[in-house]
Amino acid sequence: MRRVIHLSEVLDLPVTDAELRRLGRVDDLVIDSAEAAVQRLVLRKGKERLAVPWAQVASLSPDQGHAVLVEGARPLPLDAAAAGEGELVALRRDVLDRQIIDTQGRKVVRVNDIALEEDGGRLFLRRVDIGLAGAVRRLLAGLVAPRFTRRLAEGFPHRDIRWDYVGLVDPRSATIRLKVHQQLARLHPADLADIIEDLGRVERQAIVSTLDLETAAQALSETEPEVQAAVVEQIEPDRAADLLEEMPPDEAADILGDLTEERSQAVLEAMEQDEAEDVRELLAFSEDSAGGLMTTEFFRAAQAWTAGDVLEALRGLDEAVAGELDEVPVVTEDGKLVGMAPLVRLVRVPADAVVTAACRVETPSVRPSARFKEVLGWFEKYHLHALAVVDEFDELLGVINVEDVMTRLARKR
């Protein structure tokens, strides 16, 4: 079995040269981001910190109680050794006691200890400890014999995460940043949203800026409204604008409505003209009205189309718009609402039937000023998946999806 060393057991051990003359204490271990192998040992001597390449460390043993360097080893000042620091991770500074993301368990945890595995004379970071066993080791480190600590720690529940599944929240290394990004982008936006909610303010910003715009926007739209506003408020208006453009206009409007007037104007000005126009219109409505609930970015079918035409058009539709679509609004040439065609009925009628044949018999619609209670009433009465919002000339303004209603209901509780 390979020997496992815990970071808690080696931190602050005395470091000596080959003749066992004391040089200082172990301050940190530094790994490279590609292999996760320990590359150097940082030792502390008074206030000074020096780096030793791992090849010059002859032994590092908790049981003997010291680290010994090879003959002729020459510790360098940290600054001189720090060239290319960007790809390195200092375990105590960057990992221990920090919030990290367990990308497999999909949650935010705090690192209690770090397990290093010896393999062919090299030391690899394999697991980070987040359980009580690690906490016990940390608490007793340096106070009692490592052997005793180890035996005691075995009695406590053991929880750890493989390094491959650890997402550092604020990595200095570009390689790790990329790794974190790839792992996070694979998570469901709702899980990502939970993670974002659990992080501190700075860490939230770091994650949101690590993600690409689309993923960040999806995750953000799943977080609590308070969190959305708190995050967007801290982002540069330009990037905030890019982020909001990725969201459905109704959600973007909700977020902007929670910002200060000044801030939301700055973001709106940074947005693309027509996106900003959509959002501005929605902002005018109260958040609790049909106008505040509806989205203005939706698919609609012309009255003259056949059911087949509609299905064909849907296949070519942009994913972002198609995602929430359950019922297709059918409109006249001048944009007036004719009816709503549920997807199932569209599929079931013959392909050459006119689209109106697939429409619901009852076509409820509301004005933008309608209260949420009224909206909810229609959804419940006719088991709707979508409700049309029209102006006084029956012209279609927007659509409220059942998801929007669910979200609002969940938030009201």
Added chain:
Amino acid sequence: MRDWLRRRLRLQWRRIAWLFAILGPGVITSNVDNDAGGIYTYSLAGARYGYSLLWMLLPVTVALIVVQEMCARMGTVTGKGLADLLREHFGLRVTFLVMMAVLVTNFGNAVAEFAGVASSLELFGISRYVSVPLGAMFVWWLVVFGSYKSVEKAFLVACLIYAAYPFSGLLAHPDWEAALAGSVVPRMPLDFGGISMVVGIVGTTIAPWMQFYLQSSVVERESKVSDYPQVRLDVILGSVMAVVVAFFIMIACAATLHREGIHDVASGADAARALAPLAGRYASWLFAVGLANASLFAASILPLATAYSVCEGLGLEAGVDRSFGEAPEFYWLYTLLIAGSAGMILLPGAPLLRIILVSQILNGILLPPILVFMLVLANRESLMGRFTNGRLYNVVAWATVAALTVLTVLLVLTSLWPGAALLPS
């Protein structure tokens, strides 16, 4: 005319709604501060020293605001609880030690709260074997099954019941002239009992658990950085409310007990009982209702605050917005704290006084280091950015810390001194 009225009402309503929107963690924390121990201390101060210690309340208010504002600011800016910050900046060992001290202290405090529940409701003829288990179950149920918003609302309602004290104070017909004089002319009783009284008032008003609780709930509330002025207003409002309540407790006792030569009360309930023949039944009832409310309120917050900070510090999941399954350690700790401290009251022959005394000494020992940690953190630019303490603010804050340190050292000494000790019950 009707339109005018409607518009006027709507405006008024909006103002009230706005007020309720900002009322939150600060108001709750400060009010919990007037718990069983606090009410007892203020009662005793009024009974023993009449109106002459009222002047203290002003500097105490300033200190309370300064300390709490730092926590609220750190919570808003970093989005992390105080225990989290301790862990990240001072390591696991320091955090663990602080957390264990918080755990022990707050257990003792919770015992004192349930003692308050028991004794105040006994004035209404309700046996402690009924009131304590029911009270414990109620607070447990509230937190385990409520969401943060509903819990906060319940707590805010509890804050309103503190209005019982001003009414009780008014019913006691205080001598306003003497009260005014006592409020503005600082007079320091120089005997041993007097110093321990002063120390007791400060010690009961500014306690370590408050800082942890306040910062965590500010974080859980997800206020934006730009909303910080509102958060600050909430803290200031809360501190002022807490001290106003203290003021009325003191004058109620000064106008009655002190004037009639009753200079000693053994508990908050005792003070309520003594009020009856002097200020009338209603004043006495109001006093007792206030005490029951305060005790129950604090009994739900203290274990909650403890569970929060211990879990935060050790990196375990925490928060009333999580379910039992998501945060088992959090809920178990909370449950055991409540069950344990309520159980103590029902256990015949349990060393209640000693538990409360030890917890109060620990409170005192714990406060200065925590305040120093807070000041270090609040001045760290890498953490707080442009929200670090200003220079004037630091002067006030460090002076507060220095004064509190001296006072708490005195408090600990007086607690250890047999006979002269200031025991809440």
